[in-house]
Amino acid sequence: MSEVSALNHAKFDGFASIREIGPLGMITLRAKPDLPGLAEAIRAAVGTEVPATRRIVTNGDKAAGWMSPDEYLLILPYGETGAALAAIAAALKGQHYLAETVSDARAVFRIEGAKADQVLAKLSPVDFARLEPNELRRTRAAQVAAAFWKDEAGYTLVCFRSVASYMMGLLTHSAQNGSELV
Amino acid sequence: MLILECPYCGVKAEETELSPGYEAHLKRFGPGSSDTEFEDYMFARKNPKGVHFERWRHVYGCGKWFLAARCTATLEVFGTYPAQSAEPPADLQAKIKAKRPDWKGYK
Numbered sequence: 001m002s003e004v005s006a007l008n009h010a011k012f013d014g015f016a017s018i019r020e021i022g023p024l025g026m027i028t029l030r031a032k033p034d035l036p037g038l039a040e041a042i043r044a045a046v047g048t049e050v051p052a053t054r055r056i057v058t059n060g061d062k063a064a065g066w067m068s069p070d071e072y073l074l075i076l077p078y079g080e081t082g083a084a085l086a087a088i089a090a091a092l093k094g095q096h097y098l099a100e101t102v103s104d105a106r107a108v109f110r111i112e113g114a115k116a117d118q119v120l121a122k123l124s125p126v127d128f129a130r131l132e133p134n135e136l137r138r139t140r141a142a143q144v145a146a147a148f149w150k151d152e153a154g155y156t157l158v159c160f161r162s163v164a165s166y167m168m169g170l171l172t173h174s175a176q177n178g179s180e181l182v
Numbered sequence: 183m184l185i186l187e188c189p190y191c192g193v194k195a196e197e198t199e200l201s202p203g204y205e206a207h208l209k210r211f212g213p214g215s216s217d218t219e220f221e222d223y224m225f226a227r228k229n230p231k232g233v234h235f236e237r238w239r240h241v242y243g244c245g246k247w248f249l250a251a252r253c254t255a256t257l258e259v260f261g262t263y264p265a266q267s268a269e270p271p272a273d274l275q276a277k278i279k280a281k282r283p284d285w286k287g288y289k
Contacts, residue, residue: 054191068244069190125196138191139199140242 003078006107006164014175016113016154020168024108025081026158027074028067029088031097041091045084046074056136056149065136065149073136073147073158078103107164109171112154118181119174120148120155142170184257189264191244203237206249207269207288231255233278233285235270238262251278251288 005022012018027045031038039050046062051072056065063075076084081101088099111119117128123141131137131150138147141159144166148157159167184197193199204227211223228234234254239247249267251260251274260281261274270278270288278285 054193068246071244125199127194137193138243139193145242 006161007168010168012168012172012175014172014177015180016111016116016119016175018119018168018171018175019110019112020107020164021110021156022106022108023078023103024106025076025078025084025103026101026106027076027081027084027088027099028102029072029074029097029099030070031072031092031095032070035092035095035097037091037093037095038097041088041097042072042074044087044091046076051136054136055134057134058151065147067136067138067147105161107159107161107167109157109159109167110154111157111171111175115180116154117150119171120157121181122174123170124148141167184252184259186238186248186250186252186259186262188240188243188246189248189262190246191240193240193243195240195243199240199242201239201241203239203247206235206237233260233282233288235288237265253282 003023005020007020010020033050042048042050042064046064047059048057048062048064051057051064051066054066056063061077065073065075067073074084081103085099085101121128124139124146126137126139134149136147136149140146144159144163146157146159146167148155185194186200187194208223211219232253232255234252236250236252237247238250247265248262249265250262251270252258260278263271263274275288
């Protein structure tokens with residue numbers, strides 16, 4: 001367990017601001033959506049509903065996101081994953097599921113500013129005009145897998161920790177002053 | 183550039199977000215089959231000019247395998263459907279037949 005974030009809170013200010021945030025607690029929960037007790041488990045862990053397809057539901061500093069038809073991403077403060085796992089285990093006792101803390105396998109970035117979407121639009125094959133509110137979009141950023149979602153202030157992007165410096169390089173380059181899209 | 187709609191997450195995924203799985207609806211011939219059957223299963227592929235059924239994986243998205251029907255000549259996509267389908271859905275087959283009257287079926 002490391003309580004140091006992937007890039008020691010690296011930041012960059014171009015036409016949008018890039019910050020490496022974290023460490024953020026994350027639990028990957030694999031279970032079929034019709035699993036008895038799933039709603040209770042997610043509620044116990046992060047206090048939200050089961051997210052609908054491609055959505056993320058937030059509850060203060062916690063959230064639950066839809067990753068695939070049988071996978072959910074639970075986001076919570078770094079130190080609270082152990083208790084959340086215990087709550088999930090209690091709610092899903094005897095059921096077929098998998099839950100594991102993946103906080104240390106991930107790096108998290110914030111992209112903020114009026115043109116934050118342009119930073120990502122250069123890197124991902126996503127139509128940002130059609131990105132819906134509370135949509136958790138899994139895609140790629142240049143050559144690596146990433147997932148991001150939008151809120152009022154900007155985007156939160158999650159990727160593997162092993163590619164954190166590559167991601168920081170991408171975002172930094174993409175956010176350089178003068179490289180705005182029209 | 184191909185754009186395929188993933189039947190699991192509904193994303194209209196562009197080709198670079200996907201990973202190809204080549205021809206769909208192959209019947210596996212494993213232990214106990216004849217050499218000819220195994221050779222056909224292992225190596226013989228249709229490679230048509232026209233309607234083709236393929237496996238694709240939404241590798242950078244939800245990670246699920248799905249099947250797609252498209253035209254190899256025009257890149258027209260007729261539709262996508264879940265990988266748990268033994269054969270293309272009837273409505274998709276009807277749609278392809280309407281657009282390509284010469285099409286001989288998926289087998």
